[in-house]
Amino acid sequence: xxxxxxxxxxxxxxxxxxxxxxxxxxxxxxxxxxxxxxxxxxxxxxxxxxxxxxxxxxxxxxxxxxxxxxxxxxxxxxxxxxxxxxxxxxxxxxxxxxxxxxxxxxxxxxxxxxxxxxxxxxxxxxxxxxxxxxxxxxxxxxxxxxxxxxxxxxxxxxxxxxxxxxxxxxxxxxxxxxxxxxxxxxxxxxxxxxxxxxxxxxxxxxxxxxxxxxxxxxxxxxxxxxxxxxxxxxxxxxxxxxxxxxxxxxxxxxxxxxxxxxxxxxxxxxxxxxxxxxxxxxxxxxxxxxxxxxxxxxxxxxxxxxxxxxxxxxxxxxxxxxxxxxxxxxxxxxxxxxxxxxxxxxxxxxxxxxxxxxxxxxxxxxxxxxxxxxxxxxxxxxxxxxxxxxxxxxxxxxxxxxxxxxxxxxxxxxxxxxxxxxxxxxxxxxxxxxxxxxxxxxxxxxxxxxxxxxxxxxxxxxxxxxxxxxxxxxxxxxxxxxxxxxxxxxxxxxxxxxxxxxxxxxxxxxxxxxxxxxxxxxxxxxxxxxxxxxxxxxxxxxxxxxxxxxx
Amino acid sequence: xxxxxxxxxxxxxxxxxxxxxxxxxxxxxxxxxxxxxxxxxxxxxxxxxxxxxxxxxxxxxxxxxxxxxxxxxxxxxxxxxxxxxxxxxxxxxxxxxxxxxxxxxxxxxxxxxxxxxxxxxxxxxxxxxxxxxxxxxxxxxxxxxxxxxxxxxxxxxxxxxxxxxxxxxxxxxxxxxxxxxxxxxxxxxxxxxxxxxxxxxxxxxxxxxxxxxxxxxxxxxxxxxxx
Numbered sequence: 001x002x003x004x005x006x007x008x009x010x011x012x013x014x015x016x017x018x019x020x021x022x023x024x025x026x027x028x029x030x031x032x033x034x035x036x037x038x039x040x041x042x043x044x045x046x047x048x049x050x051x052x053x054x055x056x057x058x059x060x061x062x063x064x065x066x067x068x069x070x071x072x073x074x075x076x077x078x079x080x081x082x083x084x085x086x087x088x089x090x091x092x093x094x095x096x097x098x099x100x101x102x103x104x105x106x107x108x109x110x111x112x113x114x115x116x117x118x119x120x121x122x123x124x125x126x127x128x129x130x131x132x133x134x135x136x137x138x139x140x141x142x143x144x145x146x147x148x149x150x151x152x153x154x155x156x157x158x159x160x161x162x163x164x165x166x167x168x169x170x171x172x173x174x175x176x177x178x179x180x181x182x183x184x185x186x187x188x189x190x191x192x193x194x195x196x197x198x199x200x201x202x203x204x205x206x207x208x209x210x211x212x213x214x215x216x217x218x219x220x221x222x223x224x225x226x227x228x229x230x231x232x233x234x235x236x237x238x239x240x241x242x243x244x245x246x247x248x249x250x251x252x253x254x255x256x257x258x259x260x261x262x263x264x265x266x267x268x269x270x271x272x273x274x275x276x277x278x279x280x281x282x283x284x285x286x287x288x289x290x291x292x293x294x295x296x297x298x299x300x301x302x303x304x305x306x307x308x309x310x311x312x313x314x315x316x317x318x319x320x321x322x323x324x325x326x327x328x329x330x331x332x333x334x335x336x337x338x339x340x341x342x343x344x345x346x347x348x349x350x351x352x353x354x355x356x357x358x359x360x361x362x363x364x365x366x367x368x369x370x371x372x373x374x375x376x377x378x379x380x381x382x383x384x385x386x387x388x389x390x391x392x393x394x395x396x397x398x399x400x401x402x403x404x405x406x407x408x409x410x411x412x413x414x415x416x417x418x419x420x421x422x423x424x425x426x427x428x429x430x431x432x433x434x435x436x437x438x439x440x441x442x443x444x445x446x447x448x449x450x451x452x453x454x455x456x457x458x459x460x461x462x463x464x465x466x467x468x469x470x471x472x473x474x475x476x477x478x479x480x481x482x483x484x485x486x487x488x489x490x491x492x493x494x495x496x497x498x499x500x501x502x503x504x505x506x507x508x509x510x511x512x513x514x515x516x517x518x519x520x521x522x523x524x525x526x527x528x529x530x531x532x533x534x535x536x537x538x539x540x541x542x543x544x545x546x547x548x549x550x551x
Numbered sequence: 552x553x554x555x556x557x558x559x560x561x562x563x564x565x566x567x568x569x570x571x572x573x574x575x576x577x578x579x580x581x582x583x584x585x586x587x588x589x590x591x592x593x594x595x596x597x598x599x600x601x602x603x604x605x606x607x608x609x610x611x612x613x614x615x616x617x618x619x620x621x622x623x624x625x626x627x628x629x630x631x632x633x634x635x636x637x638x639x640x641x642x643x644x645x646x647x648x649x650x651x652x653x654x655x656x657x658x659x660x661x662x663x664x665x666x667x668x669x670x671x672x673x674x675x676x677x678x679x680x681x682x683x684x685x686x687x688x689x690x691x692x693x694x695x696x697x698x699x700x701x702x703x704x705x706x707x708x709x710x711x712x713x714x715x716x717x718x719x720x721x722x723x724x725x726x727x728x729x730x731x732x733x734x735x736x737x738x739x740x741x742x743x744x745x746x747x748x749x750x751x752x753x754x755x756x757x758x759x760x761x762x763x764x765x766x767x768x769x770x771x772x773x774x775x776x777x778x
Binding site for chain 1: 579598707
């Protein structure tokens with residue numbers, strides 16, 4: 001039977017052979033599936049729902065900030081909205097968005113495996129995510145929470161409201177994230193196809209590996225932090241309570257020991273997507289493969305030693321501040337290595353400007369700005385001026401949205417044909433990208449200016465002189481919203497039109513997931529693939545494809 | 552018994568290795584599956600270590616701030632009960648090793664006996680902990696508003712008991728979880744699921760149990776032997 005299936009030629013693509021979308025239909029089969037592709041899609045739609053909610057909240061916040069005084073919501077509601085926006089976007093969107101969706105979907109296929117190492121844990125991770133999301137959102141809707149997403153003590157340990165439920169939600173979400181990390185590390189170590197050595201792996205895998213290491217090492221610390229905060233609230237254990245001899249700043253250390261590495265949990269997968277898109281669309285092997293691979297690992301390691309740069313003004317010693325400042329500069333080096341290698345890959349390449357590449361180029365520009373402004377903030381003296389201003393807000397939005405999410409969109413446009421077997425309209429995808437790019441810059445460039453002029457973050461009212469820039473930022477955010485809607489429509493419409501059917505390998509890429517049909521069969525590969533060429537050896541991949549279609 | 556080849560749902564497998572009935576479809580052979588499971592377990596143990604390392608860090612920070620208070624407060628703990636519990640856990644680690652070893656040698660009856668022994672020793676540990684806790688309750692050395700002990704004369708003693716209850720409490724939860732898993736293993740061993748060809752769950756539970764013991768080995772001097 002396997003022999004017959006192996007002889008299937010690409011020309012026979014659209015014969016009614018089953019794929020993971022159509023085989024075993026029915027809600028129950030989806031909800032209890034252990035197929036990594038289905039779990040990836042379930043994650044995708046759930047996370048996108050949360051992203052929609054978080055995005056609408058952002059638009060409400062921006063609308064409120066149109067005028068210096070009350071515009072549409074009260075100050076109390078405003079505080080809860082920005083907390084909810086922050087919690088949803090960091091814990092529910094940015095952390096899982098690439099590993100749990102694109103990672104889950106393509107990682108086993110890139111390795112030539114049938115599934116991740118622990119498929120049931122993978123499903124458990126999804127349900128933990130859903131449960132954690134319900135707790136987190138329920139905490140705010142039910143009890144109210146206005147601590148911001150950082151939950152700093154002593155405020156968070158003394159106010160009433162939804163903090164306790166929220167900390168449980170963060171704990172559960174951490175568990176979900178750890179399970180993904182454990183799964184990916186074991187899968188990468190043990191389920192690589194014959195011939196797929198470490199240096200033959202697509203760089204996406206290297207990025208996922210580095211991400212998974214951080215997930216496994218950093219997340220337990222936020223877990224125990226949340227447990228201690230809960231204990232503080234329930235039993236007054238006093239560990240974070242200065243009046244009992246404890247220390248509220250210890251909470252900040254704990255929190256940032258997780259939450260700084262976590263920004264690399266967010267950005268490394270983004271870089272991983274970019275490392276796939278750029279060589280494919282430049283039709284040129286990646287420049288500096290090993291440098292990019294090891295810089296991921298370098299970022300993962302150094303990311304654990306920079307948390308103090310969030311606490312320059314928290315009463316940390318000046319000596320510690322200087323050390324953390326230095327280490328912050330060090331962590332910028334591997335990111336720079338990646339960026340220059342991507343540029344060198346594009347140099348003299350034959351670049352085609354498909355939607356994934358447009359997003360990838362946007363990423364390079366936006367992440368460049370986000371990364372460089374990070375160096376401003378990593379400098380102690382400058383940070384004292386800019387700390388807790390809109391400059392910070394603009395900086396981390398450039399890294400998180402301009403970096404992670406734009407890279408996610410690049411990856412999403414790149415693998416969408418593989419996920420659903422449908423192509424999208426390139427023109428509308430480009431228009432969507434243009435709106436997103438312009439809208440994003442329109443939103444956050446004014447915020448850099450606001451911050452450098454002293455506008456503090458999280459303020460409800462502001463001085464009249466800031467209004468022009470606030471209005472500009474709000475208009476930018478509306479443009480960004482329009483861009484995202486265009487993108488969503490562009491991606492979703494083809495799902496209902498059969499004439500947009502995608503070929504196996506629409507971009508001419510060379511990694512294993514493109515050798516199977518779009519959408520892939522339920523068990524990915526009908527026979528164990530043997531890897532004979534590198535992940536960016538596009539010529540060899542094309543030769544193999546031609547040989548297969550002639551045989 | 553373990554080599555019964557079952558065609559997994561009529562799926563076409565190009566590779567012709569014999570299929571154990573415990574082999575999941577996405578692995579090529581049992582060895583690969585076992586190694587993957589082992590990596591997964593070790594990674595989980597790493598997360599456990601980091602979870603407790605947060606507690607250790609908090610302990611060290613508070614202890615550095617209130618060294619005298621921690622010395623005063625630790626006299627309220629019963630050192631001999633601490634020693635007893637340390638011995639109980641050390642012996643339970645031994646019985647756990649023997650359970651794994653017996654399974655590897657296909658001595659299923661011995662495996663069962665050692666699993667029962669490990670479970671029982673976990674129970675003894677919890678019972679001793681119960682005696683210690685009830686003693687503290689009696690003295691009013693509780694958390695929050697329930698802390699009614701009047702003898703504390705060095706500020707910060709309260710924090711010692713905070714750390715004591717949080718650390719031993721979270722450790723105790725791990726013992727309970729471990730006992731639950733061992734109870735499951737006992738049930739499955741009765742059903743003749745495990746043999747020398749497949750005993751991965753016993754092996755991995757053993758790793759977990761040793762880690763929980765190891766954490767106690769650190770907790771014991773930190774809490775009972777302060778100087």
